[in-house]
Amino acid sequence: MRLLVNGEPTVLEPAPANVAELLVQLRLPHERVAVELNGEIVTRAERAARAVHDGDSVEVVTLVGGG
């Protein structure tokens, strides 16, 4: 499956079925990130039910130092 993850073209095999699986495959700390799929926020509660499709654009953000 080809995805755009944080602006980077990314190929994931096997294809993740949903956003929760996507985060596991990307080895991202799921409690410490927020996810946008094609510009729309996917809440924590929705992650397991929200399907990921070929060509989707995903943003995964977290806290960093700032003022």
Added chain:
Amino acid sequence: MTVNDTPLQLGPVSLTSRLIVGTGKYRDLDETADCLRLSGAQMVTVAIRRVPPKKEGERSLWDVIPPDMHILPNTAGCYTLDDCLRTARLGRELLGERGKLVKVEVIGDEKTLFPDVPATIEATRALVNEGFVCLPYVTDDPVACLRLLDVGAAAVMPLAAPIGSGLGVRNPHNLAIILEVVKAKRPDVPVIVDAGVGVPSDAARVMEMGVDGVLMNTAIAQAQNARLMAEAMKDGVRAGRAAYLAGRMPMKLYASASSPLQGLIHTR
């Protein structure tokens, strides 16, 4: 002597420390953690960014923010209304119950990092309607501050000088007018000086004027000894607040002797 003071109220959040600190520009996470603690701050600002590549087991900012610390996500780096709203929503999703507040920041100019004031007002209006508690960063413009009150800002945060400049208070008179007009209209809405403070005397000076709090980052993080400066800033803010509450002496043009004129051993 302990200062008998009311808390700094930011929406639902009550703070006894009037110093809010940023978490950027530190040399490492140990320094960040120490400075947060030494500053006595009960609220920290953070930025929302794409997840950086990280090695297994490596610490992140999450590990050094104490669990009882209030977190104020910012929309720093946003130049448009849409980017600001999107960043604020991601911050709320990320922080859950801890993410109801947002520092609204829409930048209008790359060199000065001065805010895009109309976009800041629009962003504040939209985010308030979505249930956010908005603390907008704004130019030291009294009218802009009043417009932010109109759209429901929970505090106004005028700059003292450009972000990261350390120039101190460039326009104390505007700040005095902001305090006057904001307090006349909404005495319950805090005025927080955000950006431009360089040294504790800058922080003390604005606190003496009656500002409700100070938000700073670079002045601590980029001091040669950041830990010592964190403590110094805590003292500066506290001293300024105590002086404001104490009420300064009236100024006079001529001298007024502190020692008695009676009982002098010589004649004049």
